[in-house]
Amino acid sequence: MSSTFEDLIPVVNKLQDLVFNTIGSDTIDLPQVIVVGSQSCGKSSVLENLVGKDFLPRGTGIVTRRPLILQLINIPYTRSPSPPIPTPFDSEVGAAANTSRATAVRQEEWAEFLHVPGRKYYDFTEVRREIENDTVRIAGNNKGINKTPINLKIFSPHVLNLTLVDLPGLTKIPIGDQPTDIEKQTRGLIAEYIMKPNSIILAVSPANVDLVNSESLKLARQVDPQGRRTIGVLTKLDLMDHGTNAIDILSGRVYPLKLGFIGVVNRSQQDIQVNKSLQESLQAEQDFFRSHPAYRNISYRCGTQYLAKSLNNTLMTHIREKLPDIKARLNTLMGQTQQELASYGEPQVTGSGHNGVLILQLMTKFATSFIASIDGTSSEVSLKELCGGARIYYIYSDVFGTQLSQIDPTANLSVLDIRTAIRNSTGPRPSLFVPELAFDLLVKPQIRLLDPPSQRCVELVYEELMKICHTCGGHELSRYPRLQSKIIEVVSDLLRERLGPTSKYVESLIAIQRAYINTKHPNFLGAAAAMSSILAGRQEKEKKARDAQRKLERLEVKKAVLNGENADGSSEQGSTHSQQSQSQPPPPVRQHQHSNRQSDDLTREFEQMSMSNSTQAAKSSNSSISGSGFSATNNGLLGTMGSINGEEGGVLSEREQLETELIRRLISSYFSIVRETIQDQVPKAVMHLLVNYSKESIQNRLVSELYKEVMFDELLQEDSAIAQERQKCEKMLRTYTEAARIINEVV
Incomplete structure (x- = not known):
């Protein structure tokens, strides 16, 4: 592997520091490993095994309430006449370190926080305390989560270069003073990270729980349905029921992933309580896989050491594949930012001669x-x-x-x-x-x-x-x-x-x-024209009234004739009935019923016409003459002039009615002109x-x-x-x- 290839992860770490220091968020979408898992799945233990230090907060409920961006940076050994202190990772940190083991000692390991620049933490108990304090400072005390990440760097000769993001564990039921929508908050935060195409998903699942119930794998499948950028990690293999094993899962026959599954064994709660060291736990993990009848044949690709090496190689390969995309993304961001900057114009200098x-x-x-x-x-x-x-x-x-x-x-x-x-x-x-x-x-x-x-x-x-x-x-x-x-x-x-x-x-x-x-305006109606219009309308109204009266008279005559015929027919029918009552049944009375119906129809028609004319006459006599129209309603007022009461109790005369309508017509005509x-x-x-x-x-x-x-x-x-x-x-x-x-x- 070329030195340039080995420098890819440090380059991404450098980019990450640069982006978070200046912008505060990962706008470039840098390649990194996103650690996802439910509560109590062993996620924190996996991270601590990779680092070789106890540095993560522990407790009940949600302990990780902010994303933790963890950069593991490998540093070389320093030479010293003192004998070296062996560690389980010594075989993985490079040939140069192995050849110089006889004259090398383990260099001091330390941690740095991005929000505390310039300070080195040599005591990892203080690292845990600072994570807890900064979480409370940003996310508060109410067990709620916050999207603002904590950036932590760990420098050690016993780690491989890696960039990991530890996210809050998935939970379904709020416990204690956790927010009621804690599951929704957590899933939203996890989805925000794993949906980025440049991220690698490290899905942690306990082996003593059915894999179909793994929440981490369910979330990973939503954004990576082909399993191309998901690594499965099986924890708690030592806690499976006797007679069962996870060999089918680790071999990829149950849930196929391109990057496969890796089994690990973490410290138990009892090991933590008795302060069993991580070095002893890592050695016990190796002994477990080498001696287990189901895993001994695949022990070389199980355990924390293999996981660290696989993550290192996978991340470097992923970075190399994504470099062209990152460069293109940077060019796009530079163009967009340059355009936005130009929209704000150049800063104005006070006192400038160009003001x-x-x-x-x-x-x-x-x-x-x-x-x-x-x-x-x-x-x-x-x-x-x-x-x-x-x-x-x-x-x-x-x-x-x-x-x-x-x-x-x-x-x-x-x-x-x-x-x-x-x-x-x-x-x-x-x-x-x-x-x-x-x-x-x-x-x-x-x-x-x-x-x-x-x-x-x-x-x-x-x-x-x-x-x-x-x-x-x-x-x-x-x-x-x-x-x-x-x-x-x-x-x-x-x-x-x-x-x-x-x-x-x-x-x-x-x-x-x-x-x-x-009043000489050419469009003005004038008194003569207005009077002619009024008289014409009056004559038309009178003509309609006479026509209606004649129609009523004809209906009355027709009704009288029909009533007379009905009376004669009844007499004849009665006489005939008396003469023939002894010899035959009475004749039908259809003609008589028809005559009665016709008479009733005419009566109703006559009454309706009378009521219609009466109503129209009443309306005409009681209504005021309205404005600008020349309608029959205005003209109808002239036919019912005797019913309008005067101001002093009298009625308007024929002449006054005519004059009133004439004035109204003239006002409407002149107003239209104006x-x-x-x-x-x-x-x-x-x-x-x-x-x-x-x-x-x-x-x-x-x-x-x-x-x-x-x-x-x-x-x-x-x-x-x-x-x-x-x-x-x-x-x-x-x-x-x-x-x-x-x-x-x-x-």
Whole structure:
């Protein structure tokens, strides 16, 4: 094996340290061995056997509550005249160490934590205590788990280079003060690690439990269904029932895995209580496999030493296979980070001579974006709602137009109101014609109904311009919150200044229409045309009433005839019956029943028509004449003029009824003319006085208000959040660049 190949694991460890020191998480997806197993499966004992030290916390419930990233780093022996201390791993740490055993002693072994830089732990009891303390510091005291890992390095000449991640043990039932969803938390954390394609899964299962119930193998199969990156570890082989063994599992005949199963024997609880050393336990493990009748033939590929060697070789092979993917991943991350960094722009230097140019550029960009949003030429177009110029057009055409069309110009004028106005306009003398003064008095207040929707149109356009103001400028301007705030403030002041004159001008448009009533307008209906329409409608109504009356009379005649026939038929039938009662049965009475049904049908038809005409007449006599329509309902009022009570207890005369309807028709006609004019003039006024004025003035207003040298440094103070994000991106980019350099050193 080449030296370059042997250096792969240290290179990955170096990358791991670099990534966690700067970024805090493994964004590169580095190859590592993930240790998975249920509680009490012997997972901690396997790790301690690999290290050769007691350093992991022990106890009931979940002891491992944070991921433990464990880097085992092999260091060489140091020469000394003292005799060496033998260990079970001495045969596995390399030929050079073996040949120099006579003049070498075991170098000091120590541990280092990433969160305690610069300190070496020579006492592994302190290592266990620090793991417990840091777990409580991050995950709390309530037995809950936390995703933040603990990074631990162990330097020893008796370990092989390995990177292991110890995860919390799987549990199903919360015990004590464990969270109720502890199983869900644990499975989610484990899945987050083992689902990474560059990870190797070390699935630990106890041999004295049926393999089909192994939770670790179930989880591994979910992310590695082909078993290509899963290593099975069988613990507690010495605790199996007498006469049983796990040879079929270790041979791969029960649960096939590409990397196979490895059997180990850990220290028992009694061994731990009597402080049996790990060296003695490792020797006892070797003796167990060599002497067991079922395992003696495969003892060379069982035990902790073989597991360590297999993991070392597997991890190095895996790293070599994944190096191209890691390099590609790094290049992708570098490109993405570089792009994100560019989006934050260069940091602004206070007092720079380019500050004035930058402020001018940002103001120009804001003004251009504001105008483009109104004109519809902006590149940032919303796909979810109307905005900018499209929204303004919608206000003019739909909102404003609909509100105007819904106004009924005479809805608030009753018949009595119109009659009173007519009487008041004639004074003590009766008028020969419909008084024009009454029309003027009534139509002017109705024109004022156009004012509220017109003012609302102005307000809606103003609100849309304010909305455009708050969405312009883009990401670059958001870097400088003070400048952005000042720009919005200046433009808002400009819009508020224009709101008053625009509103007053629109108000004056309504006042102008009320100031002079042009009865000579070519579209105005006029008194003559209105009177002709009323009379024509009245004649049509009377004609319909006469036709209905004649139909009723014909029905009455027909009904009387049918009733007479029925009476005669009954007499004849009675006489015939008396004469023939002695000789034959009575004749059938079908004709008589048919005549009765026909008479009943006619009676019902007559009654329905009478009720219909009566109801229609009642409705016509009691209803007020409604606004702008020329319907038969308005005309029907003229046929029932005698039933409307006057203001002083009298009824409206025929002439008053005619005059009232005439005034109503004239108001509706003239109001339609004014409405059409206002619907045309108000949008034009708003565009000229508010929208276009703002577009033309925004650039000059921004420059005159903000382009002042004494304000440059204040306006260009960068947002602290953006500055932090830029620093984070710069840090990540340096990390990825350094990681790429480290990987490129490996041939």
